[in-house]
Every structure is written in structure tokens, then in C-alpha cells.
Amino acid sequence: MSIIKSPWVIHYDGSSCNGCDIEVLACLTPMYDIERFGIINTGNPKHADVFLVTGSVNEQNLPVVRQIYDQMPSPKVVVAVGVCASTGGIFRECYNTLGGVDQAIPVDVYVPGCAARPEAIIDGVVKGLGVLAEKQAALSRGITDAHVMGGYLYEGPHDEYGTLIDEEAAAEAVVADADVADGAEAVEAEAAAVEAADAVEAVEAEAAVEADVAEAAAEEPAEAVEAEAVEADVAEAAAEEPADAVEAEAEAVEAADAVEAEAAAVEADADVADGAEADATEAEAAEAAAEKEADEE
Numbered sequence: 001m002s003i004i005k006s007p008w009v010i011h012y013d014g015s016s017c018n019g020c021d022i023e024v025l026a027c028l029t030p031m032y033d034i035e036r037f038g039i040i041n042t043g044n045p046k047h048a049d050v051f052l053v054t055g056s057v058n059e060q061n062l063p064v065v066r067q068i069y070d071q072m073p074s075p076k077v078v079v080a081v082g083v084c085a086s087t088g089g090i091f092r093e094c095y096n097t098l099g100g101v102d103q104a105i106p107v108d109v110y111v112p113g114c115a116a117r118p119e120a121i122i123d124g125v126v127k128g129l130g131v132l133a134e135k136q137a138a139l140s141r142g143i144t145d146a147h148v149m150g151g152y153l154y155e156g157p158h159d160e161y162g163t164l165i166d167e168e169a170a171a172e173a174v175v176a177d178a179d180v181a182d183g184a185e186a187v188e189a190e191a192a193a194v195e196a197a198d199a200v201e202a203v204e205a206e207a208a209v210e211a212d213v214a215e216a217a218a219e220e221p222a223e224a225v226e227a228e229a230v231e232a233d234v235a236e237a238a239a240e241e242p243a244d245a246v247e248a249e250a251e252a253v254e255a256a257d258a259v260e261a262e263a264a265a266v267e268a269d270a271d272v273a274d275g276a277e278a279d280a281t282e283a284e285a286a287e288a289a290a291e292k293e294a295d296e297e
Contacts, residue, residue: 004133006038009125010048012068014101015091016055019115020082024052026118034122037129045071050128051078052121056088057104058096069105075135077128079109082116089114 013021027034028041042048045068057065069078080101083089088099101107108131111124 004129004136006040007049007125007129007132008040008042008047009050009052010042010045010068010072011052011054012065014053014055014061014065014085015058015097016082016084017115020054020084020113023115023118023121024054024081027121032118032122034125037122037126039125045069046073048072049076049132050125051076051105052081052125053078053085053101054081056084056091057098057101058091058094059098060096062098062104065101065104075132075139077108077132077135078105079111079121079124079128080107081111081121081124083112083114086110086112 011021011024026032039050045051049072051069051072053065069076078101080086084091085101086107088097091097092099098104109124109128111120113120116124
């Protein structure tokens with residue numbers, strides 16, 4: 001029973017206003033002298049038997065509280081000091097506050113107050129020593145799944161933080177987990193079937209592409225022959241173009257010569273007509289002159 005006569009206490013401040021922390025320190029002073037019960041304050045959770053927690057639990061200190069609790073050897077007792085550690089207190093409605101210490105680890109003794117008086121804290125620790133004695137007795141009887149709540153020893157399965165587990169609820173949870181596992185397997189099977197179908201479609205698509213490529217490759221020679229024929233026609237047309245141009249040029253020259261000959265004939269006719277007219281005019285003038293001379297005589 002030496003653990004009951006000389007328990008070691010570790011104190012952790014969650015997120016309080018430090019009012020309860022000052023009262024915890026007051027318990028260590030000669031005025032209240034908590035050491036008269038053999039209680040000693042320690043900073044190592046591996047040496048502690050009683051866990052004093054002040055302040056509420058939030059998202060930031062939740063893993064710290066649980067880590068300290070896990071490092072403490074069994075049996076161990078948790079004492080929530082003050083209203084914040086018990087229910088969350090004035091910080092209960094804050095966005096990051098989970099509530100009291102019992103939202104993180106099992107609590108054996110609740111000490112009310114804001115702030116809690118040193119006398120109340122000492123009384124809570126002493127009551128916790130009674131719980132610690134019951135837990136030690138249960139361990140000595142080989143009961144490893146025991147937890148004390150409200151001064152009563154409960155025997156049965158509990159989780160890693162001492163919370164009792166309802167066997168029916170645990171069985172239902174196992175069934176639910178099995179259903180979830182079956183559902184997950186069904187989803188995986190469906191995903192595998194979809195993946196296999198996609199793989200088949202991919203193979204079929206690849207085969208179709210290969211067939212199209214082969215068909216295109218087979219059609220390429222015929223297209224090449226047609227292209228060669230077209231090129232031959234183009235070359236023949238290009239060869240015929242100079243002959244056609246020469247013929248057209250000769251025809252143009254011939255037409256020009258014909259036009260020039262016709263123009264020369266017209267000009268010659270005009271010259272002849274002008275010469276005949278001039279001769280007639282000269283003959284008339286000579287005849288007129290001869291008549292004039294005859295008249296004068």
C-alpha cells in the first residue's frame with residue numbers, strides 16, 4: 001500500500017485562466033501542506049500516480065493530455081480541478097474547445113470551483129487516493145480491465161483510456177465494420193470490373209486503329225499509281241503547251257500579213273484612182289487651152 005501512502009502528482013494546465021494553477025501551487029505551501037498526506041509533486045509522468053488537470057481541453061492540447069496519461073503507469077487517477085476542467089467552463093462555447101478533461105481521458109474525481117479552493121483540491125486528491133487503492137487491489141487480483149467511476153469498481157472491457165465498452169455495442173460495431181469491409185470489397189470488385197472493361201475497350205480500340213493503319217497502307221500503292229498517272233498527264237500537257245503556242249503565234253503572224261496585204265491593195269487602188277482623175281483633169285485643161293487659142297485666132 002506504499003503507493004497510497006506516498007502518491008506522486010503531476011500537474012498540467014490545459015487552457016485555464018491560471019486561477020486554478022495558483023491554487024494548486026498554494027496546496028504545496030506550508031499553509032495547506034499537502035505533503036502531510038505523503039503527496040509529492042513531480043514533472044515526470046512515468047513517476048506519477050495522480051494526474052491533476054486544470055483548464056479545458058482544446059484541439060491543440062488534446063494530444064498532449066493523452067500523451068501524459070499514456071505515459072503514466074497503472075494504476076493511475078485523474079483529477080479534474082475547477083469548472084473548466086470539469087465541463088469546459090466559460091470556454092465551453094469557444095470554437096476550438098472540446099469541453100472538460102473527460103472528452104480526452106477518463107476522469108475519476110471532479111473538483112468544482114472557479115477557482116477551486118486549495119481545501120477542495122486536497123479533498124479531491126485524497127478521494128482520488130481511495131480510487132487508486134481500489135484500482136491497485138483490482139490489479140493485484142489480476143483484473144486488468146477494471147475502471148473506477150464514482151467510487152464504484154466496474155469490471156469489464158474498456159478502451160485504452162479506461163472508458164467501459166458495451167459488449168453489445170462492440171459486437172454491433174464489429175458487424176458494422178464487417179459490413180463496411182464487405183462494401184469496400186464490393187466497391188473494389190466493381191472498380192476491378194470497370195478497369196477490366198476499360199482494358200478490353202482499349203485493346204479493341206488499339207486493334208481497330210491497327211486495322212485502319214493496315215487498310216490505309218494497302219490503299220497507298222493504288223493512290224501512288226493514280227498520283228503517277230496524274231503527274232504524267234500534267235507532264236504531257238506541259239509538253240504540248242509549247243507546240244500550241246507556236247501554232248497560235250504562226251496563225252497570228254499570218255493574220256497580220258493578210259491584213260497588211262489587204263491594206264496595201266486598198267492603197268494601190270486609191271493611187272490608181274487618183275492618177276486617172278489627175279490625167280482627166282489635165283486633159284480637160286489642155287482641151288480648154290486649145291479652144292481658147294482657137295478662139296483668139
